[in-house]
Amino acid sequence: NAGVMQNPRHLVRRRGQEARLRCSPMKGHSHVYWYRQLPEEGLKFMVYLQKENIIDESGMPKERFSAEFPKEGPSILRIQQVVRGDSAAYFCASPGEYYGYTFGSGTRLTVV
Amino acid sequence: RKEVEQDPGPFNVPEGATVAFNCTYSNSASQSFFWYRQDCRKEPKLLMSVYSSGNEDGRFTAQLNRASQYISLLIRDSKLSDSATYLCVVNAKNDMRFGAGTRLTVKP
Numbered sequence: 538n539a540g541v542m543q544n545p546r547h548l549v550r551r552r553g554q555e556a557r558l559r560c561s562p563m564k565g566h567s568h569v570y571w572y573r574q575l576p577e578e579g580l581k582f583m584v585y586l587q588k589e590n591i592i593d594e595s596g597m598p599k600e601r602f603s604a605e606f607p608k609e610g611p612s613i614l615r616i617q618q619v620v621r622g623d624s625a626a627y628f629c630a631s632p633g634e635y636y637g638y639t640f641g642s643g644t645r646l647t648v649v
Numbered sequence: 650r651k652e653v654e655q656d657p658g659p660f661n662v663p664e665g666a667t668v669a670f671n672c673t674y675s676n677s678a679s680q681s682f683f684w685y686r687q688d689c690r691k692e693p694k695l696l697m698s699v700y701s702s703g704n705e706d707g708r709f710t711a712q713l714n715r716a717s718q719y720i721s722l723l724i725r726d727s728k729l730s731d732s733a734t735y736l737c738v739v740n741a742k743n744d745m746r747f748g749a750g751t752r753l754t755v756k757p
């Protein structure tokens with residue numbers, strides 16, 4: 538999938554636990570976008586990050602969700618005290634110069 | 650009003666049919682436009698970019714009308730393998746916004 542790596546592919550958490558989702562963009566790219574897709578729904582923008590900067594977090598829920606993209610290492614989407622409604626597929630994407638975004642394979646979070 | 654709106658679907662068509670999807674967007678500053686395809690439980694993948702003059706890729710034709718802020722995708726001679734959800738995507742200054750998608754099922 539053209540170099541956007543996400544892990545884990547599947548994540549199961551009990552209510553109240555924390556979930557950490559990781560994304561490494563395409564080599565040489567320093568921007569990532571996170572999207573959430575609830576079952577049977579479309580992609581919803583969450584946050585846009587550059588290395589060490591949050592550019593746009595207008596789509597992030599105000600509580601329990603945070604994102605970072607440190608100078609070294611992958612971007613992390615962190616969900617604290619997960620609830621059943623957080624169960625979804627979380628995709629990250631790396632922008633291409635001319636051809637839109639390339640997506641990672643996603644992390645499917647299941648909260649039990 | 651949603652930033653990007655698509656036909657809700659689903660579209661169920663027989664093999665060989667021609668099917669068209671429509672999409673409207675609200676941000677007049679949008680600069681680039683795409684159609685993505687998403688298969689069940691998979692990540693979205695770029696199907697084609699949409700150019701102002703319209704463009705064609707095999708059985709797929711994309712059109713853009715900037716004045717009406719409208720994008721379309723036409724699929725001719727539908728194949729079973731075209732069954733998927735088609736996402737309209739609009740980009741303004743590196744901020745990509747997705748439509749909710751239109752589900753297509755092509756039946757034998």
